[in-house]
Amino acid sequence: xxxxxxxxxxxxxxxxxxxxxxxxxxxxxxxxxxxxxxxxxxxxxxxxxxxxxxxxxxxxxxxxxxxxxxxxxxxxxxxxxxxxxxxxxxxxxxxxxxxxxxxxxxxxxxxxxxxxxxxxxxxxx
Amino acid sequence: xxxxxxxxxxxxxxxxxxxxxxxxxxxxxxxxxxxxxxxxxxxxxxxxxxxxxxxxxxxxxxxxxxxxxxxxxxxxxxxxxxxxxxxxxxxxxxxxxxxxxxxxxxxxxxxxxxxxxxxxxxxxxxxxxxxxxxxxxxxxxxxxxxxxxxxxxxxxxxxxxxxxxxxxxxxxxxxxxxxxxxxxxxxxxxxxxxxxxxxxxxxxxxxxxxxxxxxxxxxxxxxxxxxxxxxxxxxxxxxxxxxxxxxxxxxxxxxxxxxxxxxxxxxxxxxxxxxxxxxxxxxxxxxxxxxxxxxxxxxxxxxxxxxxxxxxxxxxxxxxxxxxxxxxxxxxxxxxxxxxxxxxxxxxxxxxxxxxxxxxxxxxxxxxxxxxxxxxxxxxxxxxxxxxxxxxxxxxxxxxxxxxxxxxxxxxxxxxxxxxxxxxxxxxxxxxxxxxxxxxxxxxxxxxxxxxxxxxxxxxxxxxxxxxxxxxxxxxxxxxxxxxxxxxxxxxxxxx
Numbered sequence: 001x002x003x004x005x006x007x008x009x010x011x012x013x014x015x016x017x018x019x020x021x022x023x024x025x026x027x028x029x030x031x032x033x034x035x036x037x038x039x040x041x042x043x044x045x046x047x048x049x050x051x052x053x054x055x056x057x058x059x060x061x062x063x064x065x066x067x068x069x070x071x072x073x074x075x076x077x078x079x080x081x082x083x084x085x086x087x088x089x090x091x092x093x094x095x096x097x098x099x100x101x102x103x104x105x106x107x108x109x110x111x112x113x114x115x116x117x118x119x120x121x122x123x124x125x
Numbered sequence: 126x127x128x129x130x131x132x133x134x135x136x137x138x139x140x141x142x143x144x145x146x147x148x149x150x151x152x153x154x155x156x157x158x159x160x161x162x163x164x165x166x167x168x169x170x171x172x173x174x175x176x177x178x179x180x181x182x183x184x185x186x187x188x189x190x191x192x193x194x195x196x197x198x199x200x201x202x203x204x205x206x207x208x209x210x211x212x213x214x215x216x217x218x219x220x221x222x223x224x225x226x227x228x229x230x231x232x233x234x235x236x237x238x239x240x241x242x243x244x245x246x247x248x249x250x251x252x253x254x255x256x257x258x259x260x261x262x263x264x265x266x267x268x269x270x271x272x273x274x275x276x277x278x279x280x281x282x283x284x285x286x287x288x289x290x291x292x293x294x295x296x297x298x299x300x301x302x303x304x305x306x307x308x309x310x311x312x313x314x315x316x317x318x319x320x321x322x323x324x325x326x327x328x329x330x331x332x333x334x335x336x337x338x339x340x341x342x343x344x345x346x347x348x349x350x351x352x353x354x355x356x357x358x359x360x361x362x363x364x365x366x367x368x369x370x371x372x373x374x375x376x377x378x379x380x381x382x383x384x385x386x387x388x389x390x391x392x393x394x395x396x397x398x399x400x401x402x403x404x405x406x407x408x409x410x411x412x413x414x415x416x417x418x419x420x421x422x423x424x425x426x427x428x429x430x431x432x433x434x435x436x437x438x439x440x441x442x443x444x445x446x447x448x449x450x451x452x453x454x455x456x457x458x459x460x461x462x463x464x465x466x467x468x469x470x471x472x473x474x475x476x477x478x479x480x481x482x483x484x485x486x487x488x489x490x491x492x493x494x495x496x497x498x499x500x501x502x503x504x505x506x507x508x509x510x511x512x513x514x515x516x517x518x519x520x521x522x523x524x525x526x527x528x529x530x531x532x533x534x535x536x537x538x539x540x541x542x543x544x545x546x547x548x549x550x551x552x553x554x555x556x557x558x559x560x561x562x563x564x565x566x567x568x569x570x571x572x573x574x575x576x577x578x579x580x581x582x583x584x585x586x587x588x589x590x591x592x593x594x595x596x597x598x599x600x601x602x603x604x605x606x607x608x609x610x611x612x613x614x615x616x617x618x619x620x621x
Contacts, residue, residue: 042367046453058453069500069507070492076522080403080583083522085367085565086359088398096445096459 033105036112040120043106051120061070071114079110134610142232145572146598151606175581178204182545185259185277189213189242191616192516192530193283198247198619199538205544210251210267210277214258219245219617220303220325221609223527226369226568229322229331230376232605238325245617248251258282260488262509279541282490282497284482286365286525288323290314294430294476295438299480300324302365313433313529314475321475322373325363331373332476335380338472342386352391353471356438359396360478363496365517365525368565368577370396370476371411377474378418379571392420395440395468397427399425403523404579410594414569426466428475438473442466479525481518496520501581502558504537511544513537521561522581528564531616538619562586568602574600 034042047060054062063071073083074091078098082089089095101107147350169470185265186193189211190249197211217239224238246252253275259268266276290296290310298310315320315330318337322328342353355377359370374392381387394415401411401422415422424442441463448458460519480486486495497514498507506512515533517525524533536559543551561581566574573596578586587593615621 026243067498067507070498070520072501073498073522076581080522081400082398082403084363084398085402086370086396086398086400087363088361088396088427090361092445092461093459097451097456098452100454100456105555122302 006052027112032107032109034108036108036116039101039106039108040113040116043101051123052117068111068114068118071117072110075110075113129500134614135606136539137577138606138609146602146606150415151602161480178542178546179262180204180542180545181205181206181208182278183208183276184210184279184281184541184545185275186211186281186283187267188283188285188516188518189215189218189246189252190283190285190516191404191527191612192285192534193281194219194242194245194247195530195616195619196281196283196515196534196537196616197250198617199534199617200541201247201249201536202619204542204545205249208251209249210253210275211246212253212255212257212267212275213242214254215258215301215303216242216254216305218242219613221613222302223329223366223604223612224609225302225322225325226366226372226376227605228325228337229320229587230327230380230571231371232376232571235325235329235566238609240613240617245613258483258484260490260514261508262489265511277511279513280490281537281541282485282512282514282518283516284485284518286479287482288477289362289480290321290475290477290485293428294474295433296431296475296477313431317433318436318470318472319433320474321477322369322562323477334472335377338377338390339384339386341471342381342389343384346386346389350389353389354469355390355392355472355474356468356470357392357394357474357476358426358438359394359398359476361397362478362480363425363525364476364479366565367523367525368567370394370474371401372568373474374420375414375418375567376571377472378420383571389420392418393468394420394422395426395428395438396422396424399424399487402577404577404583404585406585406594407575407577407579410575411567414575414596426437429465431475436470438468438470440466440468455569458463478519485518490514492520494520501561503540503552503555504533504559505540505544505552510549513541513544521559523561523563523579526563526565527612527616528578531612531621532562533559534616534619566600567606568601569596572598572601574598574604576600 047055047058048063052063054060077083077089078091078094081095139148168411184207197209200209215453219240219242221238224233227233228235255269257267258271266274269273287299290298296313300307301311315327320331320334322331357374381390400408402408426442430439431442443463445459446462448460451458480493485491492498497518498520499514504513504515515537516530536557539557540552565577567577568574575596580586585593
């Protein structure tokens with residue numbers, strides 16, 4: 001009897017797995033301590049500059065050479081220590097720095113930050 | 126698509142390995158369960174969720190692999206008046222890549238995964254048997270084989286990626302997974318203890334290599350000799366099917382256990398990164414699975430050189446040390462350190478570094494990292510609004526799997542049609558967004574699979590209320606018997 005029930009359960013589960021192909025669950029909403037602008041103006045700006053121009057003396061890269069879409073990808077990589085299972089990240093220094101900043105409450109939404117940066121860059125051109 | 130064709134294919138697979146699951150058992154689940162109904166519905170139903178559009182225009186799809194061909198089929202289903210052209214040089218571009226792991230472990234034959242481009246070309250879609258040699262997005266055209274210019278209204282890039290064996294000193298070749306033009310790579314890979322399932326011929330050779338390892342282990346059993354060293358690598362680039370480097374390790378383990386010689390071999394994983402998986406729940410589950418099986422692992426090792434004569438692999442081992450005080454950060458910074466580490470091997474599975482094809486990377490549609498930059502939710506190019514991209518060549522996090530492509534191609538089709546209708550707002554506001562879903566059916570032994578589903582929230586996103594970190598035979602049924610027919614018949618027809 002138990003076996004029979006589990007068969008039916010598993011079959012139904014498989015059905016769900018295969019039929020629930022469309023429809024993504026929406027990402028859960030997250031609230032942040034500081035606004036995107038506050039995060040940039042209180043932290044990022046120190047090394048990456050007022051307009052994302054970077055600081056050669058500190059070897060911090062410019063952020064004004066990429067589109068918002070590309071920026072979002074880079075931020076995702078930095079915040080998640082890479083974007084593959086075991087490939088690692090090519091932003092090792094910033095991975096460390098970002099973690100410290102997040103620990104201090106300077107967390108932010110990736111798309112919002114990417115959009116803000118592209119606005120900063122445009123405002124200088 | 127005839128329903129019994131799919132069922133027959135599933136049962137034919139089951140029949141090959143009665144020791145894992147009998148036909149009777151499989152029939153029981155397939156015929157009495159709604160699972161079969163779902164598979165068949167997916168493969169045979171009409172494209173009901175897509176609004177039929179009467180929009181006209183010229184769409185060029187560069188690449189006729191799983192991503193490109195499925196997109197072509199769905200576009201044709203959704204907007205029958207479109208003039209659609211697929212450009213693909215490889216006659217077996219539609220081969221079933223997820224099966225290479227199973228070929229490598231001797232569960233499938235090499236011929237089980239080969240599917241012909243020409244058989245999978247949707248009716249009413251044009252095919253150009255050639256390679257794109259230049260992209261000119263400013264003038265809306267591409268060049269084929271250096272001579273033929275093709276103009277488009279909308280361009281879809283689905284070229285796939287290149288396996289860059291040449292980036293490892295001692296190996297050679299920059300190849301695709303299906304190509305037969307792979308002599309440079311095969312000169313060193315597929316023999317003498319060096320194997321790689323990432324290309325078709327390499328997968329076939331890997332099975333010979335595993336059997337050879339088993340024989341070696343049998344020979345030395347009970348003689349108290351040092352253990353044979355089996356090494357599994359994972360490079361520092363994004364890779365297709367991020368789980369495959371681990372799957373082939375699990376399957377090698379299974380074959381050694383089956384032969385009763387597991388004790389004679391040490392299995393060690395050398396990934397460039399510092400974890401098993403981006404999703405903490407899956408990371409922890411894999412670490413547990415490794416412990417149970419007695420696997421070893423050394424993080425932060427990137428394979429840079431292979432000396433196939435002396436059987437020594439050289440890794441770049443890297444780590445961080447506490448750096449100077451950083452006034453801006455108000456914390457100590459980090460300093461990056463690295464050194465070469467030499468490892469003796471009897472058997473090594475190489476996961477090659479991967480990159481976008483040069484023709485894409487170095488063109489205006491590429492990027493400094495090579496991959497095609499898109500807005501990751503809409504898959505629209507960041508600079509060219511009439512260029513879309515999907516599959517292995519697109520720059521989205523964690524997206525290089527067939528499971529990702531299955532989500533992406535529907536997004537691309539919707540947005541290309543909106544673009545042709547001149548409705549950018551529909552693209553930006555659509556609720557058909559790519560959320561980063563990907564799936565890794567992590568084969569953990571012969572007969573069990575952990576179905577790791579996740580998206581950009583870095584949380585497990587299982588479609589069913591089952592603990593997703595557990596290894597289950599039901600997912601083996603899905604991975605080994607059902608996914609290929611679902612993909613080859615359902616997805617390539619643009620429906621599932």
